[in-house]
Amino acid sequence: xxxxxxxxxxxxxxxxxxxxxxxxxxxxxxxxxxxxxxxxxxxxxxxxxxxxxxxxxxxxxxxxxxxxxxxxxxxxxxxxxxxxxxxxxxxxxxxxxxxxxxxxxxxxxxxxxxxxxxxxxxxxxxxxxxxxxxxxxxxxxxxxxxxxxxxxxxxxxxxxxxxxxxxxxxxxxxxxxxxxxxxxxxxxxxxxxxxxxxxxxxxxxxxxxxx
Amino acid sequence: xxxxxxxxxxxxxxxxxxxxxxxxxxxxxxxxxxxxxxxxxxxxxxxxxxxxxxxxxxxxxxxxxxxxxxxxxxxxxxxxxxxxxxxxxxxxxxxxxxxxxxxxxxxxxxxxxxxxxxxxxxxxxxxxxxxxxxxxxxxxxxxxxxxxxxxxxxxxxxxxxxxxxxxxxxxxxxxxxxxxxxxxxxxxxxxxxxxxxxxxxxxxxxxxxxx
Amino acid sequence: xxxxxxxxxxxxxxxxxxxxxxxxxxxxxxxxxxxxxxxxxxxxxxxxxxxxxxxxxxxxxxxxxxxxxxxxxxxxxxxxxxxxxxxxxxxxxxxxxxxxxxxxxxxxxxxxxxxxxxxxxxxxxxxxxxxxxxxxxxxxxxxxxxxxxxxxxxxxxxxxxxxxxxxxxxxxxxxxxxxxxxxxxxxxxxxxxxxxxxxxxxxxxxxxxxx
Amino acid sequence: xxxxxxxxxxxxxxxxxxxxxxxxxxxxxxxxxxxxxxxxxxxxxxxxxxxxxxxxxxxxxxxxxxxxxxxxxxxxxxxxxxxxxxxxxxxxxxxxxxxxxxxxxxxxxxxxxxxxxxxxxxxxxxxxxxxxxxxxxxxxxxxxxxxxxxxxxxxxxxxxxxxxxxxxxxxxxxxxxxxxxxxxxxxxxxxxxxxxxxxxxxxxxxxxxxx
Numbered sequence: 001x002x003x004x005x006x007x008x009x010x011x012x013x014x015x016x017x018x019x020x021x022x023x024x025x026x027x028x029x030x031x032x033x034x035x036x037x038x039x040x041x042x043x044x045x046x047x048x049x050x051x052x053x054x055x056x057x058x059x060x061x062x063x064x065x066x067x068x069x070x071x072x073x074x075x076x077x078x079x080x081x082x083x084x085x086x087x088x089x090x091x092x093x094x095x096x097x098x099x100x101x102x103x104x105x106x107x108x109x110x111x112x113x114x115x116x117x118x119x120x121x122x123x124x125x126x127x128x129x130x131x132x133x134x135x136x137x138x139x140x141x142x143x144x145x146x147x148x149x150x151x152x153x154x155x156x157x158x159x160x161x162x163x164x165x166x167x168x169x170x171x172x173x174x175x176x177x178x179x180x181x182x183x184x185x186x187x188x189x190x191x192x193x194x195x196x197x198x199x200x201x202x203x204x205x206x207x208x209x210x211x
Numbered sequence: 212x213x214x215x216x217x218x219x220x221x222x223x224x225x226x227x228x229x230x231x232x233x234x235x236x237x238x239x240x241x242x243x244x245x246x247x248x249x250x251x252x253x254x255x256x257x258x259x260x261x262x263x264x265x266x267x268x269x270x271x272x273x274x275x276x277x278x279x280x281x282x283x284x285x286x287x288x289x290x291x292x293x294x295x296x297x298x299x300x301x302x303x304x305x306x307x308x309x310x311x312x313x314x315x316x317x318x319x320x321x322x323x324x325x326x327x328x329x330x331x332x333x334x335x336x337x338x339x340x341x342x343x344x345x346x347x348x349x350x351x352x353x354x355x356x357x358x359x360x361x362x363x364x365x366x367x368x369x370x371x372x373x374x375x376x377x378x379x380x381x382x383x384x385x386x387x388x389x390x391x392x393x394x395x396x397x398x399x400x401x402x403x404x405x406x407x408x409x410x411x412x413x414x415x416x417x418x419x420x421x422x
Numbered sequence: 423x424x425x426x427x428x429x430x431x432x433x434x435x436x437x438x439x440x441x442x443x444x445x446x447x448x449x450x451x452x453x454x455x456x457x458x459x460x461x462x463x464x465x466x467x468x469x470x471x472x473x474x475x476x477x478x479x480x481x482x483x484x485x486x487x488x489x490x491x492x493x494x495x496x497x498x499x500x501x502x503x504x505x506x507x508x509x510x511x512x513x514x515x516x517x518x519x520x521x522x523x524x525x526x527x528x529x530x531x532x533x534x535x536x537x538x539x540x541x542x543x544x545x546x547x548x549x550x551x552x553x554x555x556x557x558x559x560x561x562x563x564x565x566x567x568x569x570x571x572x573x574x575x576x577x578x579x580x581x582x583x584x585x586x587x588x589x590x591x592x593x594x595x596x597x598x599x600x601x602x603x604x605x606x607x608x609x610x611x612x613x614x615x616x617x618x619x620x621x622x623x624x625x626x627x628x629x630x631x632x633x
Numbered sequence: 634x635x636x637x638x639x640x641x642x643x644x645x646x647x648x649x650x651x652x653x654x655x656x657x658x659x660x661x662x663x664x665x666x667x668x669x670x671x672x673x674x675x676x677x678x679x680x681x682x683x684x685x686x687x688x689x690x691x692x693x694x695x696x697x698x699x700x701x702x703x704x705x706x707x708x709x710x711x712x713x714x715x716x717x718x719x720x721x722x723x724x725x726x727x728x729x730x731x732x733x734x735x736x737x738x739x740x741x742x743x744x745x746x747x748x749x750x751x752x753x754x755x756x757x758x759x760x761x762x763x764x765x766x767x768x769x770x771x772x773x774x775x776x777x778x779x780x781x782x783x784x785x786x787x788x789x790x791x792x793x794x795x796x797x798x799x800x801x802x803x804x805x806x807x808x809x810x811x812x813x814x815x816x817x818x819x820x821x822x823x824x825x826x827x828x829x830x831x832x833x834x835x836x837x838x839x840x841x842x843x844x
Contacts, residue, residue, distance in 0.1 A: 021235030024443030028526040050548040072519045097283045104239040123261040232657030315661040337683040446654030450737040472756040494730045
């Protein structure tokens with residue numbers, strides 16, 4: 001009876017290691033989407049070139065910081081979740097791959113936000129809405145993993161109280177709902193949507209710190 | 212007598228860790244091949260620019276999704292295979308490097324498919340055929356690893372029944388055969404070849420989930 | 423009482439693994455910022471093209487080497503620090519993410535230095551000052567991690583002597599101060615600032631070797 | 634007395650994990666230096682475009698394959714070496730960072746070879762000579778690590794016979810000598826130098842397989 005448990009534990013370990021790898025790579029690849037300003041020859045001669053060029057490209061730094069915070073929080077959450085999970089089954093493996101899909105895709109909409117946010121037109125809204133949709137899909141994947149794992153103590157060491165189980169589902173749902181709401185907000189103001197996303201990530205980070 | 216076994220186990224661990232690293236990096240690097248549309252100035256002013264620009268570039272998303280699914284399935288397969296393998300010898304190490312070669316090369320033909328698929332001419336066929344050849348070579352490397360490891364229980368903990376051994380070889384061969392067939396299909400219809408490849412990866416993912 | 427310690431130890435392990443991943447990726451991504459010279463057609467015909475083109479781009483190699491040395495030293499330091507830390511709490515997790523933010527951002531200012539250092543004007547100063555600010559923020563994050571961990575033996579196995587505690591804080595402060603000073607030096611001479619940064623990293627590497 | 638040994642073992646583990654990370658990333662990043670051919674509009678219409686365009690760029694595939702084989706062999710060698718090393722000291726840590734520097738730099742000269750090999754003039758020679766110099770420096774770093782670790786059984790579990798010690802040093806020296814020789818060969822024929830480098834890597838791979 002102990003053998004399969006050991007084997008499962010080892011499996012948890014390798015899933016965590018692979019996921020950590022993808023999180024670490026995605027969070028570090030974000031920097032490749034940052035670009036120095038293209039200074040015109042006359043700008044290079046002028047004495048304000050690089051500073052003002054970089055300030056002018058603030059959206060790419062805002063998008064970088066937001067995505068970094070979100071992937072960082074996702075890693076912390078993934079970590080907490082898998083410290084409760086002691087068994088892996090194939091649906092969980094598949095749902096985890098789904099989460100990794102949305103995580104490793106994130107640098108792409110981040111680059112769209114970086115490029116179009118300042119335009120302030122339909123393109124800015126589209127870029128932000130796509131970014132928000134990506135975040136929403138990642139949050140849904142998190143909820144699905146959690147529901148697969150905890151329902152009836154299926155893959156966890158201890159069966160959670162239904163209350164605690166639902167509290168966790170509720171917490172995930174709030175995140176999912178807020179990210180989904182930013183899809184709509186993007187069409188009113190793309191910048192407002194990014195601010196809400198950043199504040200939500202900061203709130204989660206702060207909650208992690210204080211709770 | 213126990214010492215060499217321990218050493219071999221440690222070796223299995225490090226081969227798995229290195230392979231996991233390459234799988235995790237290759238699957239995450241795929242996103243760097245995604246590019247936002249190049250909008251002409253007039254497009255940027257128009258209110259449909261980014262949406263239609265992205266829709267227009269659907270082949271890169273189809274290729275991204277297919278490659279992500281394939282590398283994900285390959286990681287799951289590699290994982291299953293090495294949970295049965297308890298010893299490493301040098302031919303196995305070499306065959307594993309061969310598999311990692313085809314895995315880490317995959318983002319390149321993926322980018323060719325992304326760029327040429329829509330052209331629908333000989334270039335689309337060439338791009339898809341190269342992609343299919345890469346997948347076929349990876350599937351062959353998988354079969355070689357398996358044959359090296361299980362023949363006569365050479366590197367596995369328990370000697371498999373010849374029946375089970377051949378069943379596994381058979382399963383790999385089906386994949387190899389289908390991927391090889393898409394090399395030919397590419398010259399009839401590059402899009403059809405990509406669809407078959409995506410369906411095969413989905414089938415494997417589904418089989419993983421239900422079996 | 424032992425359980426939480428075990429759990430914490432496992433947590434230390436996963437934080438270290440994730441951090442090692444980010445350090446390893448950031449240090450290896452630096453190479454993507456290196457570019458071959460753009461040779462004009464006439465240069466390609468000439469027999470000195472590539473050599474002189476590369477020599478002409480010495481700032482990118484100086485910046486690469488400095489950043490490689492700094493991230494390498496940071497990894498060694500992080501390693502030493504976490505060999506003393508046996509428990510993780512959430513503020514520490516958050517401060518560690520802050521350190522990883524500045525680490526994984528470093529390739530961007532490195533590329534700015536590579537591009538602007540030779541210009542020797544305000545742009546070179548700006549690029550170097552931004553690079554120096556990044557290094558300073560990373561050094562501050564290191565001090566914060568250390569202070570969080572050792573104050574009153576909060577997260578360490580053994581409570582350090584106040585003397586040893588302050589010696590370590592002092593050592594970090596020197597680094598922070600020197601990096602901060604290079605922000606100012608950059609406006610006098612960007613090249614001098616880079617030289618100071620490289621020497622400081624070399625000093626730390628040498629100290630690691632001999633102490 | 635056991636405590637420091639345990640700590641050292643853990644340190645070996647983390648050095649190996651960090652090194653494996655850098656090897657895995659460097660070997661996977663190589664694919665980012667592969668580029669599809671730039672087809673002229675008329676080529677795209679023609680029915681031979683992509684095939685002939687890719688064949689025309691054979692040097693990038695030759696360089697990719699050679700670098701992949703070399704980093705793969707380096708990983709196998711590093712692995713063998715550290716299975717004999719049970720203690721880490723700071724000079725070893727520093728020498729290992731030096732090896733990782735040359736490893737993670739390799740994609741850059743690989744891209745130079747890919748771009749200039751076919752030119753067949755001084756630029757091709759320069760690109761190949763730089764590539765050869767990088768390989769030579771990596772081989773020297775390997776020798777230095779080995780000499781630091783085994784001299785007098787300093788960092789190994791068992792003291793090697795002087796004979797075995799020198800045999801290993803000899804084996805490394807042959808590699809170093811051949812790579813150094815290809816610096817000179819590059820100025821006679823850049824393609825011949827690349828062929829020698831590829832054959833040497835293949836020989837090492839074959840030796841690994843059969844011995």
